[in-house]
Amino acid sequence: MNLGPLMVDLQGLELQPDEREMLAHPLVGSVILFARNYADPEQLVRLVADIHAVRSPALIVGVDQEGGRVQRFRSGFSLLPPMRRIGHEFDAQPKAGLALARELGWLMAAELRAHGVDLSFAPCVDLDYGVSEVIGDRSLHARAAVVGQLAVSYMHGMRDAGMAATAKHFPGHGAVVADSHHALPVDRRALVDMEPDLAPYRLLIQNGLPGVMVAHVSYPAVDDVPASASGRWIRGVLRGQMHFQGVVFADDMSMAGAASIGGIVERATRALAAGCDVLPVCNHRPSVLALLDGLKHRPDPASALRLVRLRGKGQSTRAELLASGAWRLCRDALDRCLKPPALSLS
16 A cells, blocks of 8 residues: 555544554555654654554654754653754854754654654754744754755754655745744745745755655745645746655645635645645644545555655664764764853953
8 A cells, every 4th residue: 555645643642543544544644743642752662663553564654853942752852952053053163063963963863763753844944034933943044055054964964863854844934924823924025036045955955855845835926826735836946946856745734824725625635736745634633534535636656655765764772872872972962052152251
């Protein structure tokens, strides 16, 4: 059975019988976990193993584990700083900033892989224009060239740990005030004026970027529908002009920013037609059930193959990871970057 396009969530700490039935549906291909699905490391290992055992090929298991405000698993995991901290390190010393990006990318991914989790939706490569509260310190930097360099280093750290990176939120969420969780943000810039936002994606794609998440943001100068349902953005710009060959995720289809596209089935249909491979549907089980019942989707072998390639590679146990020299070195780097700067009186 191929992996389907829907990424669904779970209610609690273990799989329920109705959830096992849901995960066996051919339209489902992946699962996203939240803080409510985590109690401790041992429970997480059991839950992920149960998800993987539901069917073959195993479902992909993902989570948002950027750091800062967006880190679902905390107790028992390294508490990661927001992405902005990496940018600050770069401003002080570029080589140290690039090294920290790779170390924190590895640390985040290695800890997840030690618990069986396949991917984390990181890095966030939105530029900091100083207007978006939902992005804010999730942005690595305000300058596109710096974001690109740091994101590539972070991606390489994730790759070293056996995890594929997913850059977000294409083509850029940093220049709008509204939060797409609660409203449809509108960015009225022309395509040519968005080149700084696209530049980090170009560099990442040149370095083998495996995944991209597309925003529920409207860019009316480019297309009259949000980017997540826009063939102009996904098939035209991302795949055509930028030659991206990896997995395209929509942002959560339950978000208010997607509502302008239509009801949940219409949203999913239009996003798939625009070129999305995976549609996360989070925190609204009725929408998942409506899609399982009403979405007409012809299996796409190429899309399913792209998704399988996101499966995590290699995996040590948690005990093996914590005993490793690599983990200790990256934890030392984390501890250094979390220390307050020394106070200098002159």
